[in-house]
Amino acid sequence: MANDAAPVKFLRGINVLDISEGVAGPFCAKLLADMGADVIKVERPGSGDLMRHEGPFLNELSDLEMSPSFFFFNTGKRSIELDMYKEESKSTLHKLIQKFDVIISSDTDSTLSEHDLGFEFLRTINPKVILTTVTGFGSFGPRSHYQSSHLISCAVGGWAQLCGTPDREPLQAGARVTETLTGAYAAVATLLAVQGRNNHGNGEHVDVSAQQSVLAGAQMPTLFYEYQGLLPERYSSVGSGAGGAFMLPTNDGYIGLNALTAPQWVMLCDFLGRRDIAENPYYDGVSWRNPDHRIEEIRAIFQEALKDRTAEELFHEAAAWRVPFGLVPTLSDLFELPPHKERGFFTELVHPTAGPVAIPGVPFKTTAGEFEIRRPPLLGEHTDEILEEIAGTSGDVAAAASLKDVNDLPLSGLRVVDLSMFFAGPVGAQILADAGAEVIKVESVQRIDGWRGAGGESDSELPSWESSPYFNWVNRSKKDITLNLTDPRGQDILKELVRHADVVIENYTPRVMANFGLTYDVLKSIKPDLIMLSLSGFGAGNSWSDYTAFGMSTEQFSGLSHLTGYADDAPLFTGMTGGDLYSGLIGAWSLLSALNHRNLTGEGQHIDLSQIEACNLYLGDLMATWSLSEIDPGRMGNSRFxxxxxxxxxxxxxxxxxxxxxxxxxxxxxxxxxxxxxxxxxxxxxxxxxxxxxxxxxxxxxxxxxxxxxxxxxxxxxxxxxDKHLMDTGAFILQDRPILGEKHYPGQPYHFKLAETVGNMRAPFLGEHTEEILLNLAGIAPELLKELYEDDVIGTIPIAAR
Incomplete structure (x- = not known):
């Protein structure tokens, strides 16, 4: 796009009233503002949002306009000073509500109702209003009134149980990542409601729980227990991987050694010159699920191999082996990472009081254009212009007859082709599937989804690739087909599916789709309004684009590992599934924003998302802190500012x-x-x-x-x-899988009052829907199926298992 072209605004025309405080609600509103929504932040007269008083401040000089946290979480918004709960403010507030599409609050619906701001009352003013409530425990259930924080969410959501070392107290994850995670879920859920309203014209109450958001990222405790009766404890010094994953010191910093699959474990040992470890029966069965003394022996051996090497040289050499090592950058290091600089990820905003401040920008590139992130507002900066805009609005109560009690699912009628594997791409596709989209997952008998082989029941009568708790969790509500995309026939069938699709999702390195002959340009020529989401580790168009990345390495690269750990010790894993969930959620945010853009313009696009950029977005307030004052909190244990x-x-x-x-x-x-x-x-x-x-x-x-x-x-x-609160609020989805039986899986952490998410179709077997899709959608002649099976273009049994 030319430098003088107007910035793209995917959410233009959507008006958002941000009456929230804390982190999650404002972050939700920020994500909408950065995509082009008009977001008005309501603040207390004179003192403003509580976050304006939150440091650390440069030279310890407190100023309402100098808080780095407020700076990051409120980009792109306008500010109005208004005491919402005073009687004389009600007329103004009602006029705002009548004009706005979305209201974001950090109070429960019952608390809002005490001030005539609950959903049922809001609907009488604006029947199409979408109310998003973002709280610690949700608006409903026996603990809905409980107070929360990042530390508490880590505890009640299952992360703290996994974070830390067994001989010390459990830990919170670094930064305030549970709160930003909750905010990202809230943004996604809000956009789902917007998309639904585009279809059926009705408003919605979206309720988001921080506890359930964390639970979605900490599936291991519940799924391990459901599938194997195991109680995983704190293994964050080990991490998750086939034989173990480590963060170890080099002679100039820490490096992450990440072996997610059995072949990667062998390659890791080979790379370090210790193939004997991979082949030694003594180490059989050693993994993050069983971190006994042998893990510590391996750690010591690997440590000896690394002690005289630099982290960067190890990272680049391992990349050539396709082993996903990860650097563990400090906050200052993050600004200098080559992919960030080459893609222009960080953006510098000039503030009238704070001056220039660098913060994370939009973590994806798009063929639709470039985005503009605008500085946060001064307190009450836009009060007069906002009051003038609503001067002609009546604020009167709407006719009750316009209200509806049931909404269709938000994404009914949308079709998605999901080429992604493991977690980051599939979790984004799962969000769409749970909201009513038809999601067709594409695997092959040559290369099944790697998560099919993770953590299954060893004594199950099902094949191992059908009994993985992780695959079965993140691929519910989808259909599954197999296609060999290295075969021209498989490529042709995929192209025919794309002709009938709205969205394609893939999380390969950029070279892979080109090797298949299935680039965006090729697919766009078939379906001009196609939206394609690519979620690679480092994004396209930079010197690291073809490097392999997995969730553990993207967590390391995000800065989160640097911030997680005991104050007197080494960096640790957060205990959940690394950066995959963060990336997949941001991918869903980008897709839903792009769908709104297509509704407005008819245009498709290619979204090129960098997972390490997406993960860094979750600690943007600390990046702003470093930019303003060069303060890096490092590892704080369970402390805070x-x-x-x-x-x-x-x-x-x-x-x-x-x-x-x-x-x-x-x-x-x-x-x-x-x-x-x-x-x-x-x-x-x-x-x-x-x-x-x-x-x-x-x-x-x-x-x-x-x-x-x-x-x-x-x-x-x-x-x-x-937990009764989680049970009462529908936090788990019960699915019955043949032979395995009924299992509970974490559901989405948001609930729609008028249209619940689907989430009730079990994860598919390998190739379960191949014939249905090929015959009914791709138009394949029935007589060709036998040939495709014989040539392994399609199938139901992995070649490696025959």
């Missing part, structure tokens, strides 16, 4: 509880419970631990929350599966 301590403390039966006071009043109540008058940072954690040590962690959570103290039990798999 606050004078009020927080932590995870031992309870009875080797269980744990997170306590995270947000205000001095909450802290005073806690100290009173402990009987502590004068507390000191050096001793108070021990005092809290002594008080919690004999108590049941769940009962203590409920007790503290009743006192108004934010707290969360550190939950494991069976506790999550049996």
């Amino acid at each position: 606050s004078e009020i301590p927080q932590g995870i403390y031992p309870c009875a039966n080797n269980r744990w509880i997170a306590i995270s006071c947000a205000t001095e009043n909450q802290w005073d109540i806690l100290m009173a419970e402990l009987g502590v008058v004068d507390w000191k940072v050096s001793t108070v954690h021990d005092q809290i631990a002594a008080w919690t040590a004999s108590k049941n962690h769940v009962e203590l959570m409920d007790y503290l929350q009743a006192l108004g103290i934010p707290a969360g039990a550190v939950m494991n798999g069976p506790e999550l599966l049996a």
